[in-house]
Amino acid sequence: MSDTAHGITTGAVARRLGVSPTTVRSWDRRYGIGPAVRADGRHRRWSPADIAMLDEMCRLTASGVPPAEAARAARQARTSAEPAVPDVPDAPVAPGRTRRPGPGSGLPLGDVRQEARGLARAAVRLDGPAVEGLLQEALAEHGLVTAWQEIMVPTLHAVGRKWESSEDRYVEVEHLLSWHISTALRRAAVTGPATASPAAPVVLACVPGEQHSLPLEALAAGLAERGLPTRMFGAAVPAEALDAAVRRSGPVAVALWSQTRSTAHHALARHVAGTAFGVRGARRAPVVLLAGPGWLGRPPAPGMMRPTGLPEAIGVISRLYGEPAASAKE
Structure with missing residues (x-):
């Protein structure tokens, strides 16, 4: 794990926030949403304050604020006051769980794994590449049963509850999330152990x-x-x-x-x-x-x-x- 005194990598912060690394780099290039300090002047290393700024950027874009406007507000939050710092790798948090619900997805998730929260963020932003990457990581790390029961299902249920309570809003989120989950499950089925068994199916x-x-x-x-x-x-x-x-x-x-x-x-x-x-x-x-x-x-x-x-x-x-x-x- 990266030394938090020097910040964490772009890939690590992307996984925490439920976005793709490409999205994080794009925000830096386009809107100046980047780390205050870069290792060796080149590599991005994200401090807790930088992560809080990205967290605010995620929250605003998920709620429909245009990216450029969200970036200005996120930068101002970092420079004008001490931001609320999200959980960082050295914080004592129970494995697989967040310490508090936290902002970002706008979905009624409750007490769920951090991976479900990141998946919800990505789905609300309609960030298909991030959703796909997070699902692949969940299946690889936790296996099918845990990934389905503790990550995919809670996120699907949260989207459904939001849809039912918001006069048919978030339908596009439900469709995108369902499609990517279906794709991930079918890919997992295809890549299972090869069988040429004559057994009945x-x-x-x-x-x-x-x-x-x-x-x-x-x-x-x-x-x-x-x-x-x-x-x-x-x-x-x-x-x-x-x-x-x-x-x-x-x-x-x-x-x-x-x-x-x-x-x-x-x-x-x-x-x-x-x-x-x-x-x-x-x-x-x-x-x-x-x-x-x-x-x-x-x-x-x-x-x-x-x-x-x-x-x-x-x-x-x-x-x-x-x-x-x-x-x-x-």
Whole structure:
């Protein structure tokens, strides 16, 4: 870690604030939002006061202030008074958590990991490259399960709450964030351990009328981390298409996602659980996982399970393949 007495690097400060290093350098070149002192006269090294200035720049641009105007205000804040210094690397903060909510994203995040706060900042600014970079770092550092549950989901929920309470504002933020999360999850699924296994796959599908497919994409990525075969069919799969997919693929399990009770299709779930295939004398039916909050309120029927979250879903499916759940990367 850099010596904080001499400041931290541009890459480090960019990760802390949820922006790309290119954005930080661009602000310096265009608007004079740079460190007061440079190491060897060339390399940018950011002091706590410099970071506070960048933090103010992030807060203002996220609230819609034009960058040039935000830069003037941020520079004045540094020179006119002692700014409120954000947490720096040598501050005693619990691992993965911020000491206080702090300004910047305008989203109701609450007590979350610092990475979620940075992701929210980048999303509100519509800084796609920063969002992509932060998601890649989160997956590499924490693994799929932790990155999904503690970074991606809290940020998505905060955007959704902001959208609902602001008369359809922030819709563009939700779309950008969802697209980049989907891209990161699909990339993680593709780069999982290569498998040429003849084993029957897991079918992943949203019930008819259900458009929320990101949780299933997270499950697909988690199964890919373990080298388990999947077939992803995505959002709003028609009942006839799901029936055909199950009969043609002969899956070990079928995960059906329902976000709300209005989309939960219990008759379809029972039909899938009762679909038998294979040779005569050795016919079998898939285990049906009722995934998502839409299935709550009614006990699972025979042949069905209702996992409470991503780790449990991965564990249940792994055991169907004879693998211990504890080996999942978290």
